[in-house]
Amino acid sequence: MKTSFPTRSRGFSLVELMVSVVIGLLALLFAVRMVGGAEQARRSALGGSDEMQNGMVALFSLSNDAGSAGYGLNDPIIAGCNTQFNDTKGYQLAPATRGATAVTPLAPVVIESHGASPDRVSFYSGTSVGGTPTLRLTSDAAAGATQLDVDRIAYGFNQGDVLVVAPEQPGGDCRLVQRSDSDSTATRVMLAAGGGMRFNGGNPTASFKGYAARVFDLGPVGSLAFRSWSVADGYLQLRATGPDDTSAQPSTVAENIVSIKAQYGFDTRAGGAFLPQNGLQVNRWSATMIDADGSGIVGDAGDWQHIAAVRLAIVARSKAFEHPAAGAACTTTTAQPVVFAGDAPTGVAGVPITLNVAVAGDPLDWRCYRYRAFETVVTLRNAGWRPNP
Template sequence: MTTALFPRRRGGFSLVELMVSVVVGMLALLFATRLITNAEVNRNASLGGSDAMQNGMLALFSMQNDAAQAGWGLNDPLVAGCDTVFTDANGYTLAPAPRNGVDITPMSAVIIEDGGANPDRISFYTGSSPAAVGSVKNTQQYTGGSSIRTTSRPPYNFNPGDVLLVAPEPAGADRCALAQVASILPAPNDDTIDFSPGGAYRFNTAAGLGATFQPSQARIYNLGPGSRLAFHSWSVNNGILLLRATDLAGASQQPVSVIDNVVSIKAQYGFDTRVLPSYDPAPDKDGIQVGQWSSTMINADGDADTGGAGDFQRIAAVRLAVVARSKSAEKPDSHGRCSATTAQPQVFTSAAPAGVTAVPVTVNVAVAGDPIDWKCYRYRVFETIVSLRNAEWRP
């Protein structure tokens, strides 16, 4: 009897099983890769959003604090908007503002140098004396020199090192001037304020005040100690928020870096444009309120001057915006294109206060010299409105 022989099955995988295993493994690897990639993208987006939020909020808080403090001693109608002579041995310069097409250097709680779609330069001026009223007048004509004679009594509470602001009366008759008290001359000339130049008096020059004042037609304001005179100018360069300041060591002549990955700052004046028979901004009278937003000076009081002293006195508030970007750029797609951000952000889009027309501004967030496309970053916009606390309270 013949026995049938059957081939013995060898151990291992068949070719079909091997191919199926390879396909399943590749699918699992592809899924895991996508999972890891998506997790990394989400992590970068979250961290980038966190960085932008932290930097943006800190930048806005810093400028908001300056805006809230701005104006001590600068809200008097004789002072607000007055073209001012100012010299600082440490290098700080006043911000220019146009008046009828010509740049002046006015005194104001806030001055905006409009950059259009690019970042603005925003300056806030603050004295430190809560009683910086023009209680002292000159008695003799001043045309130059290192001293000015006041009323027939010693100027009360004027101390060496205090910053003086001399303003003509009536407003607009002459330029204003800033200087620093070097001494009050001894009797019988103790009605004379000396502002001779010296190492301790950075705001004094050998040329004197640099302006002229007629007898009994100038008021002298005390803005407090020079070390606490807070003239601050905020700007942005190459994605870094910068600050020039009179009261920060090393920051007077050249701005110092404050916060990185801030690509733009913008500001708008809030003008009171009401036409009233007898306009009085005192809080117990007409008060002061925003009726129009503008990035530049306007003819808010309806006189013959655009950017005149009356227009500065009509500034009721300032609107601020900060645009911050993520620290890390997201990777482009397979075609080399980024889509983290597809359009330039806009600021000041909402109507605030209610009924006041918004004036939106599109912000250019591209950083000069950055080889990475601006669309590869994520951006956050932060805004606030700050009322100028001294706008209504005027001598």
């Protein structure tokens, strides 16, 4: 008689099942961490790309304006003069000080320095093809005069052109207006308001003496390059006198720009040693005006004529923020950026500035972002191309 035994059941034991579950959970955890790390690396890479792109766009925009700044404004008669100006579309000249007096100078660049916060930087230039033709007044022009009598036919002065009326003796007030008539045979220039003459309004107080003042033509209003750059809420913004600028609000040029900074490069040679027709040089950097000509007055017309270059810095941040560890503070960036630390050119000491890159209203700490600073030095070549006094 055969004895049969029951066949043993095949499958996993409880212990084997538990071990399999633990191994699976460990593998899942590893996969999640790996995917999370890859995603973080991707975000960082994309953030770096955003920094580079936005920063280069911003730096190119400002340096391009700086490269053409001062064209038509380099005559010693008008360079640095306190200019009365009114624009019906809302553009305003940048404020500055002359000693203790508030002024609005015509110059290649005007920096409104705000310490660790973003600056506002304005670049001015004309576009007259004729090389900024000039006329001389032959009779007195009272404040707000709408007719200027000049010494010859106003050839090259076209209707709508932007004009600067300035005393021949530097240091007085100037007036920026537009020619409203088109008479090419008259020895006069009309400055009537209305009719699209956007610069002929306001209440100017500057008056001019006959045979002691000149009229300069900066070219058509549509191509006048008066442009002011600033940063607000993480955006690079532009205000300009362009024909499409129809409101008092600035236009946005680039995002995730948290600061722009600028410094004047002064040629501090004074007296007979200062010969701009033989070339300018940078001896000193400063974010504010100095007594560069040694006259004893900070910010007079002579100081503006001693500006040889401008140093620019742009700080861009990554678009994506990086999460800190649970319960910890962000450590993606641990120190505020510092710009202008190096010599430029060699032997001219830099004046470093530590920047505040926190964006007002941003709920995240500034340390959660990555930052990249871009710097350049632009020679104001038009400042050296000037007629002799």
